[in-house]
Amino acid sequence: MPKVIGHTPPWLSRPSAGARIFTDPTPQSPESPSKRASYLSAPPSADYQGPRRLVASRGTEIFTVVGNKIRWADLSSVRDDWEESSHSGNSRHGLSQSGGDDAGEPQAYRTLDVSIYYQIRQIVISPSGLFLAISTEHTVHIAVLPPTSRLTEHDRSPLKLKTYQLGPTIHVIPESPLASVLWHPLAASTVSSDCIVTITAEAAVRVWELDRSNKWSFERPALSIDLRKLADGVSCDEDFEPSGFGKTRGFSVDDFDMEVSAASFGGHGRDDEDAWASMTLWTAMRNGDIYALCPLLPSRWKPTSTTIPSLSTNAVSRMASIAGEDVDVDERRAADQQYEWVQEIDNDDPVLLDSVDSLEPFEVRLRPQNPSAIPRLQGPFSIQSEDEASDIEISDIFVFAATIDEHDLMMEEDDDDFDQFASHGIPFTTICVATTTNEALFAIDLDGVSGQWLPKKGKSAFSVPTSDAKGLILIDTITVETSGSNAANNWPMFTSDAVHNFNLFLTASKQIYSFSLNEWIMHLADELTGTEPLDPGFKTRLETTCESQVCITNKLLQVDEPTDILSAPAIVDDVSLGSFILSTAKSSAYVVFFDQAHLQASMIEPSSPELTAASPSRLNSQHLKVAEQEDPNELENLPTRAPYVPNKVFYANPLNPAEQMKQRLPPNLKRAIVEKPMRLSPGVLEIMTVTHRTISAQSGELEKAAAELFRRCERLREELGNQVKQMSELAQRLQHLKSGGEEDEDGNVADKKSAETRIQNAKERQASLMTRYEALRRKVGRVGSAKRELSTKETAWVEEIDTLGRNVGIGDDTQESGDLASRLDKRFEEVKRIAQELLDESKRVTQDSAPSPMSASMSTSMSTTKSAGSGSTAFGVSSRLQKERIGDVMAMVERESAVIDAVMKRLERLKVEY
Incomplete structure (x- = not known):
């Protein structure tokens, strides 16, 4: 997962000119005008629940939707202009009263004029960068983008774009809304042609093969499929086209069970992906079911360098695996159809066309007509959440493709072109699903999806389609925090990371999260695709890998503005600008910078320390040029806290709320305040009441914003004081250390x-x-290295130890430690018994030899007299000799005690060794 090194740069923050790219300084018509909208209520688009993709990128160029207009800007030029203005000192930071651009400051963006009435919900740029799909809730417009040289002219006046509406009688307001608009990853794109796929909520999939020289290609789709009809189809000769406009439809359970929420292709048309991935359309239904349509191709498509070899290998191996075996009839028929489809591709001669982004032409193949152009609908696939009792409601879907199996592909190939795929493949498809309850579900499909078709009419058909769902293996469930989000307009969306594999961004209404499955997937792939034979620990390792942390989650962005709703971000990766994601809201743009660890070196260096400190991208390029011996954790010390952005009410046009209220007034009230003289009437009183509420709400926002700015200034002053104090203490310590x-x-x-x-x-x-x-x-x-003879003292000590061992029963021929312990225990008990007998006998002798009191007193006096004269005891032994004998006895007892302790320790060691 990339590391966050910065947030919104100063050249995209107020009061710079780059910040005005994403704001609307002039009053406009309502976002989605409607004659039925009440002037007392909010605009009808406030509670819109659906995808918001209002920013797209083409290199360093960005296209963003502001209000209902599309703006273009080159971020490299915006950054360079800001740096030049900062160095020259001629930057104007004042704000005009109207909130527009300063008179002496050039405009940083250019408006692209497109005639679209309804509110724009999504803009999707084609992979070739020549077309821009502009989608509303029900309509789709295709805009032809001019070259960059035309857009970077000094003239910043609005530029009129050539636009085409897709199916004016197909995508209309009474019909179902659009769920997804996708550019086909295998389209044979040229300067004037491309292919786009639209999916509506009523499960209608349409493939549009666009050609600027043929306007009819924008009127009618090249291929139309109704998934609800296809789910019940039994023959490929049936009519699966969606019902025409205005035709009555009967009630069907599929109206609820097959309500499309989102769709995604299984691949991006890369060489290392599975051959079926990029031609598989995954469609997620609102109730949690997932369907796959494979293969879905335009009439002319561009295969990758590994697509046709991989398809041929799979088809031949599948036919060989079922040859001579008693397999199911449907499975054998499916293998025959797949082999027939691949064989038609092999027999077809490719057509060479000029490439858009390279000088070399590329090969174009024709879509096979047999068995059929419309594939069989596979599924439903189901993902059951951890709480089995709860139902999920899908908002978006994204698929990580399985990697091509290079071992099977290069088994009989000696071409060096396949050397770049000499890495372990990932033999499973990873499916990511976002729900409206702010959950992200990650599942894998181990069986995979390959091409399937319905049988032709007149032949034995497949069995009746079963409704049993095919379960996907759920590997992780993550619930993201969405504090401050409104459930009415919350629609989590996925955005793929074009830089890092198996990285994903999830955009909620006010948060952006990053998910990384790279480490877990690679570990699992290494276990599943190992070339060595399976060892006994394979099962344990596989269970441990599956139980470990699957997805690494990081919260990138949090928006505190109550009216701001984030758009799905655009990814920009440039050597000079850096790697970052750019998301927009109603008030401003939000940027999160990442490190460029995937680049080993950068040729761009900061021109000055001021620019390095001001621009995270320049700082990023400086860190990319560090040597290997430097600490790679140095990036952790960079500040990652987002800078404070003043409230948008300070920069907004103060007349905008009144103008919007005025435009929503009914015609009679509008004439009353514009054409007729002002008179006291109920209508004028109502207008004044509504105006007062509007102005009071605006003044209330100003008061809150001013109070927040005051608190921020106070906190900034305290933090600066603390920083100055800390720096003073540090300088003083350094001075003392130096002196x-x-x-x-x-x-x-x-x-x-x-x-x-x-x-x-x-x-x-x-x-x-x-x-x-x-x-x-x-x-x-030296100890033990030379074989020296023992000294006399050491020899005597060894002999003493041996003698003691023989006395206690331990010799060189030592028996088992248990027998030795039992003999020593018996001897110890015998000693205790003899000691007790001697003690009892001494007491008895003392009692028997005790004299009478009279004789005792006389003998005592006599003994005292003798003692005083001779210094002897009653037994004729001197006290000095008596003390010496007692000392000898005590020394002997201590020695015996030490010997017994040593013997006991040796016995313990013998027990342990035994």
């Missing part, structure tokens, strides 16, 4: 050695320790 002083706890400066002296002392101590270590190492190495 050789040191602060104690009382704040006094004490003398201390300089840094050089301390370093020298440390080096001397280190040398001394090394010398001692070497001496000890040599001494230990």
Whole structure:
């Protein structure tokens, strides 16, 4: 996952000219004008629940929707102009009263004039960069984009674009709304032609093969499929076209079970993807079912360098696997149809066309007509959430394609063109689903999807289609935080990362999250595609991998404005600008910069420290040029907190709310205040009441914004004071360190050695320790190396130990440790018994030899007299000799105790060794 290194740069923040690209300084008509809209209520688009993709990119160029107009800007030019203006010092930071551009400042954007009445909901640029699909809730317009040289002219006046409406009688207001608008990844794109696919909520899939020289291609689709009819079809000769405009339809359960929510192709037309992926259309229904349509191709399509070899290998291997086996009739028929379809591609001669982005022509193949141009609908696939009792409601779907199996593809190939695919493939398709309850579900399909068709009429047909859902393996469920979002307009959307594989961005109404499945998928792919034979630990490793963390989630952006609803972001990756995502809202643009770790080096360096500090992209390019020995975690120290953006009410046109209210007035009230003189009447009173509510709401927003700005200024002043205090303390400490002083706890400066002296002392101590270590190492190495004879003292000690061992029953021929312990225990018990008997006998002798009291007193006096005269005891032994004997006995007892302890320890060791 890329690391966040910065947020919205100053050249896209107010009051720079780049910030005005995404704001509307002039009052406009309502976003979605309607005669039935009440002037007392909000615009009808406020509660719109659907996809919002209002920004698109083409290199460093961006196209964004402001109000109901499309604006173009080159971010490289915007950044360069801001830097030049900052260096020259002629930047004007004042705001005009009207909120528009300053008179002396050039306009940073250019308006692309398109005649679209209803509110624009999505803009999708074609992979060739020549066409722009502009979608409303029900209609689709295709705009032809001029070259960059035409857009970068000095003339910044609005530029009229050539637009075509797709199917004026097909995509109309009474019909179902559009669910998705997708450019086909395998389209044979030229300067004047391309292919786009539209999917409506009523499960109508239409393939439009656009050609500027043939206006009829914008009127009627080349291929129309009604998925509700196709789900019940039994023959490919049936009519699967959607019902015409105005035709009555009967009630069907499919009206609810097959309400399309979103659609996505299974691949991006890359060489390392599975051959079936880019021609598979995945369609997600609102109730949680997922269907696959494979293959869905235009009449002329462009295969990749690995598509046809992979298709041929799969078809031949499938036919060989079922040859001579008793397999199901439907499975054998499906394999025959797939082989027939691939064989027609092999027998067809390719057509060479001029490429849009390269000088070399590319091959174009014709879509096979057999078995049919309309494939069989596969599914439904179901994803059951962890809470089985709850139903999911899908808002968007995205698919990571399975990687091509290079081992099967290059089994008989010696061409060097396939060397770039010498990595382990991912043998499964990963499906990501977003729900309206702010959940992201990740599942894998291990079986995969390949081309399937219905049988022709007159032949034995397939069995009756079953409604049993095919379960997908759920690997992770993530619930994102959507604080401050309104459920009425919350519609989570996926955006693929064009830079990193298996990275994804999820856009809620006020948050943007990034998901990374790269590490988990690669670990699982290594286990599943290993060339070595399976070992006993394969199952354990696979279970551990599946139970580990699947998706790494990071919250990138949070919007606090209550009226702002984020659009799906556009991804920009440029060497000079950096790598970032750009999302827009009603008030401003929001940018999140990432590091460019995928680039090993950058040829762009910051021209000055000021630019490096001001521009995250320049700072990013500087970090990309670090050497390998530098700390890679240095990027973590960069500030990632988004800068404060003043409230949009400070920059908004103060007349805009009144103008919008005025435009929503009924005609009679509008004439009353414009054409007729002002008179007191109920109508005028109503107008004044509504005006007062509008102006009071506007003044209330101004008061809140001013209070917030005051609090921010106070906090900024406190933070600056703390920073100055910390820097002063740090400077003082550095000064003391330089002068050789040191602060104690009382704040006094004490003398201390300089840094050089301390370093020298440390080096001397280190040398001394090394010398001692070497001496000890040599001494230990000599121990036992030379076979020296034992000294006399050591020999005597060994003999004493052996004698003691024999006395206690331990010799060289030691028996089992259990027998030794039992004998010693018996001897110990015998000693205790003898000691107790001796003690009892001594007490009895003492009692028997005790004299009478009279004789005792006489003998005591006599003994005292003798003792005083001779210094002897009653038994004729001197006290000194008695003490010496007692000392000898105590020493003997201690020695015996030590011997017994040593023997017991040796017994314990013998038990352990045994």
